[in-house]
Amino acid sequence: MVPLPVLPPVNSAHRRTLAPIATPDRLLLGPGPSNAHPTVLQALARMPIGHLDPLYVELMSEVQELLRYAWQTDNRLTIPMSGTGSAAMEASLANTIEPGDTVLVAVKGYFGLRLADMAGRYRANVVTIEKPWGEAFSLAELENAVATHRPKILAIVHAETSTGICQPMEGIGDLCRQHDCLLLLDTVTSLGAVPLYLDEWKVDLAYSCSQKGLSCPPGLGPFTMGPRAEAKMMARAGKVPNWYLDVTLLNQYWGSDRVYHHTAPVNMNFGMREALRLLAEEGLEAAWARHRSNSELLWAGLEALGLELHAPAALRLPTLTTVRIPAGVDGKAFSQHLLTKHGIEVGGGLGALAGKVWRIGLMGYNSQPENVDLLLNLFETELPAFRPAVAPAAVAA
Amino acid sequence: MVPLPVLPPVNSAHRRTLAPIATPDRLLLGPGPSNAHPTVLQALARMPIGHLDPLYVELMSEVQELLRYAWQTDNRLTIPMSGTGSAAMEASLANTIEPGDTVLVAVKGYFGLRLADMAGRYRANVVTIEKPWGEAFSLAELENAVATHRPKILAIVHAETSTGICQPMEGIGDLCRQHDCLLLLDTVTSLGAVPLYLDEWKVDLAYSCSQKGLSCPPGLGPFTMGPRAEAKMMARAGKVPNWYLDVTLLNQYWGSDRVYHHTAPVNMNFGMREALRLLAEEGLEAAWARHRSNSELLWAGLEALGLELHAPAALRLPTLTTVRIPAGVDGKAFSQHLLTKHGIEVGGGLGALAGKVWRIGLMGYNSQPENVDLLLNLFETELPAFRPAVAPAAVAA
Known part of the structure; x- marks a missing residue:
C-alpha cells in the first residue's frame, strides 16, 4: 500500500449538528409548488436504479409516451428536462434561436417577461408586444405583430401564473404557419389541468413543470418539440449554446441510441412516471x-x-x-x-x-x-x- | 357562468394503462448513480413546502452551511444548482467566461473533454492539454501550459470518474494566483468521500453532484464560487448567457434577499439536507x-x-x-x-x-x-x- 499523505486538519467552522428533517404538511x-400525490411521493423514496439500466430505459419510454398523451401531441422529441420548468422554458429557446433571429414575445404577465429576458441571452433580436396584466391577446393583435415584425418564433404563455389568465389559442397556430414562424407555448400552469391540444393548435415548442397539474414535486421540466422546430434546430450553424439543455445530445439518450449524456435524476423520474400514470388513469x-x-x-x-x-x-x-x-x-x-x-x-x-x-x-x-x-x-x-x-x-x- | 367551449375529442393513442411502479432494489x-441512504430517501417522500416558506428558507441555509463544511470552504456563494452535476459544471463556466477568454482545460479523461465542449459553447478560446486516460498531470506540466497560454481559467478534474484517477493538487492554486487565472475544479466523484480542501487549495470554482459521496439520488448539483471568481462574474460586460444557471440571479434567492428566481426542487433539497446532515454527523x-x-x-x-x-x-x-x-x-x-x-x-x-x-x-x-x-x-x-x-x-x- 502507498502510505497516505498526512492530511491538514479539518475546519469545523461550518459543521452543524442538526435534528432530522421535520417539515410540516402544508x-x-x-x-406552486402544489401538494404532490401521496403515491408520487412514495415513488420518490424508491432506491435509485442506473440511468442506463434496461428497466430505467423502459420507464423513460413510458414517461415520454404519457407526456405525449397529456399534451395531445405525437412529437417524437417529448422528454422531461432534468431541471425545473424554467429549465424547460430555456431549452425551448436555447435550441431554436440563432443569433440575430427575431423572437416576438407576447407579454401579458411575469412569465412573458422571463421569456424575453431568456431569448435575449441567446442573442435573439427580441421584440415584445404587451397587454395589461389581467388581459389576453386577440388574434388580430398577434396577427398585426407577426406581420409587422416577421419573427422566427412567436412565444406566448398559455396559462399566465402571475395573472390567472388563459390565452385563447384559436387561429394562432395557422397564423404562425402562414408567416413561417414557430409557435412556442408556455403550458406550465395548464398541463394536466386545462384543455391543451398541442398538435391541433399547431404548437411547435412547449414546456411545463412536474408539479401543479401533474401532482409531482418540482424538479423536472417536460419539454416537447415538433418537426418544424426540430428542423430549425438541426439546421443551425453552430452547437446549441447550452450543453445541459442541448436537445441534439439529449435526443441520443432519450432516443433509440441511449447514449450517455448526463446522469438522469432517476428518482424524480420515478415520481413523474407515477404522476403521469395517475393522470392517464383518471383521463x-x-x-x-x-x-x-x-x-x-x-x-x-x-x-x-x-x-x-x-x-x-x-x-x-x-x-x-x-x-x-x-x-x-x-x-x-x-x-x-x-x-x-x-x-x-x-x-x-x-x-x-x-x-x-x-x-x-x-x-x-x-x-x-x-x-x-x-x-x-x-x-x-x-x-x-x-x-x-x-x-x-x-x-x- | 360563462358556458364552456365544446372541446375537440381527446386522442388516446398515447394513453397507457400501467401497473404501479415496481423498480427493484439494485x-x-x-x-453512478450509487445507492442513496434510506434516511435520505424517506426525506424525498415528504410533502413539499413552498420555496419561499420561512421553514424552507431555513433549510436552504442549512444546506449551504453544510456544503461549505463538506468542501472546506468559506465561500458565500455555495448553493446546490437545480439540476444534476452537469448543470453545476456548466454553471461554473457560464457565469465566468466572457467571449474570447482563454480557458485551459487539462484533459485526462471523459469529463475533461466535456469541460472543453461546454467552454466552447460560451465562446471561450478553448485550449486543451492532454494526458493518457489513467494518468494525472504534474505541476510542471500545468505550469508550462499556464505560462504558455495565459488562460483566464484553468479547469481540471479532481476525481476523473472515467479513469479512476485522483489529481494531486499541491501547488496548482498558487500557480493560478501567480498567473492571475481562476482555478476551476471538478469534484463530482470526490465530495464527501475523498479529502478536499477548497480554500486551502485556493480553488476558485468547484461543483459536484448530489449522489456518489453524498448518498442522495442524482438531481442537484452543488456549486461554489470564491471571491476571485465572483469578481470576474460581477465585472462581466453583459448578462450571463444562461438564465437558469445565472448566479447573479440565483444569489438573490439564496442570499439574504430571497427573491424568487425559479421554483426550487424542494423535495430534492429535503434529501440533500439529510444527506449533508448525515455526513456532518459522521464527520x-x-x-x-x-x-x-x-x-x-x-x-x-x-x-x-x-x-x-x-x-x-x-x-x-x-x-x-x-x-x-x-x-x-x-x-x-x-x-x-x-x-x-x-x-x-x-x-x-x-x-x-x-x-x-x-x-x-x-x-x-x-x-x-x-x-x-x-x-x-x-x-x-x-x-x-x-x-x-x-x-x-x-x-x-
Whole structure:
C-alpha cells in the first residue's frame, strides 16, 4: 500500500449538528409548488436504479409516451428536462434561436417577461408586444405583430401564473404557419389541468413543470418539440449554446441510441412516471372537468363573500385564481396568518400585481372540493379581522 | 357562468394503462448513480413546502452551511444548482467566461473533454492539454501550459470518474494566483468521500453532484464560487448567457434577499439536507477514512484474484476503481450477468477506455465492507465462466 499523505486538519467552522428533517404538511394553495400525490411521493423514496439500466430505459419510454398523451401531441422529441420548468422554458429557446433571429414575445404577465429576458441571452433580436396584466391577446393583435415584425418564433404563455389568465389559442397556430414562424407555448400552469391540444393548435415548442397539474414535486421540466422546430434546430450553424439543455445530445439518450449524456435524476423520474400514470388513469377529460368544477366553486364562493376576481370570467384559468385584495387589507399579513395558524399557503402578487392580489392555486392533487370549502371558510371567518375598522363617522353617515 | 367551449375529442393513442411502479432494489456499484441512504430517501417522500416558506428558507441555509463544511470552504456563494452535476459544471463556466477568454482545460479523461465542449459553447478560446486516460498531470506540466497560454481559467478534474484517477493538487492554486487565472475544479466523484480542501487549495470554482459521496439520488448539483471568481462574474460586460444557471440571479434567492428566481426542487433539497446532515454527523475525516479503507479492501481482493487495476496505486480514487477486463473476457456480458442474476450494477469503460475496463464505485452509503466482500466473491466464483476456454495445445505447451 502507498502510505497516505498526512492530511491538514479539518475546519469545523461550518459543521452543524442538526435534528432530522421535520417539515410540516402544508396545504399549498398558492401558485406552486402544489401538494404532490401521496403515491408520487412514495415513488420518490424508491432506491435509485442506473440511468442506463434496461428497466430505467423502459420507464423513460413510458414517461415520454404519457407526456405525449397529456399534451395531445405525437412529437417524437417529448422528454422531461432534468431541471425545473424554467429549465424547460430555456431549452425551448436555447435550441431554436440563432443569433440575430427575431423572437416576438407576447407579454401579458411575469412569465412573458422571463421569456424575453431568456431569448435575449441567446442573442435573439427580441421584440415584445404587451397587454395589461389581467388581459389576453386577440388574434388580430398577434396577427398585426407577426406581420409587422416577421419573427422566427412567436412565444406566448398559455396559462399566465402571475395573472390567472388563459390565452385563447384559436387561429394562432395557422397564423404562425402562414408567416413561417414557430409557435412556442408556455403550458406550465395548464398541463394536466386545462384543455391543451398541442398538435391541433399547431404548437411547435412547449414546456411545463412536474408539479401543479401533474401532482409531482418540482424538479423536472417536460419539454416537447415538433418537426418544424426540430428542423430549425438541426439546421443551425453552430452547437446549441447550452450543453445541459442541448436537445441534439439529449435526443441520443432519450432516443433509440441511449447514449450517455448526463446522469438522469432517476428518482424524480420515478415520481413523474407515477404522476403521469395517475393522470392517464383518471383521463384527461375527467381531470380537466375536475379542475374546472372546483374552480367554479371557488370563484362563486369568493364572489359571494364580496371579493373581486381579477381575471374576467371568460379568460379565467381553472388552476390559478387572482383575487383582488380589498382596500385597506394587508394582503401579506392575511396570507402569513393562513400559513402560520392554519398551515395553508396562498400566494401574493408578482410584478405589476404585487400587493394587489392573492393568487390561489387549485392544481392537480389539490383540486378537491374539500380544499375549496376549507379555504372559503377561512376567508369568511378570518378575513374580517384583517379589514380596516370602519370609522364611527362613516357608520353614522 | 360563462358556458364552456365544446372541446375537440381527446386522442388516446398515447394513453397507457400501467401497473404501479415496481423498480427493484439494485446494489449500484458502478460510476453512478450509487445507492442513496434510506434516511435520505424517506426525506424525498415528504410533502413539499413552498420555496419561499420561512421553514424552507431555513433549510436552504442549512444546506449551504453544510456544503461549505463538506468542501472546506468559506465561500458565500455555495448553493446546490437545480439540476444534476452537469448543470453545476456548466454553471461554473457560464457565469465566468466572457467571449474570447482563454480557458485551459487539462484533459485526462471523459469529463475533461466535456469541460472543453461546454467552454466552447460560451465562446471561450478553448485550449486543451492532454494526458493518457489513467494518468494525472504534474505541476510542471500545468505550469508550462499556464505560462504558455495565459488562460483566464484553468479547469481540471479532481476525481476523473472515467479513469479512476485522483489529481494531486499541491501547488496548482498558487500557480493560478501567480498567473492571475481562476482555478476551476471538478469534484463530482470526490465530495464527501475523498479529502478536499477548497480554500486551502485556493480553488476558485468547484461543483459536484448530489449522489456518489453524498448518498442522495442524482438531481442537484452543488456549486461554489470564491471571491476571485465572483469578481470576474460581477465585472462581466453583459448578462450571463444562461438564465437558469445565472448566479447573479440565483444569489438573490439564496442570499439574504430571497427573491424568487425559479421554483426550487424542494423535495430534492429535503434529501440533500439529510444527506449533508448525515455526513456532518459522521464527520469528514471518518467518511474519508471509510472510503479509503473499503477501497483498499477492494483493490487487494481484486489483485489477489489476478486482476489488474488500471490506475497506479498512488493516484487511485477511493470512490471509483478501474479494473482491466482480462484478455478474452466479454466485459459487457459479465456486467450484464451481475445485473440480471445478482442485481448488482458495475460500470463499463467510457471513451478511450470503452471495452477495456470495468468501473467499480464504492461511494457514500455504498462504501461498506459487506459490499466489497459480496462483489469480490462474485468476481471469484462467477468470472471464470466468462474467461475463454484454454485451448488444449496451449495447455500442452
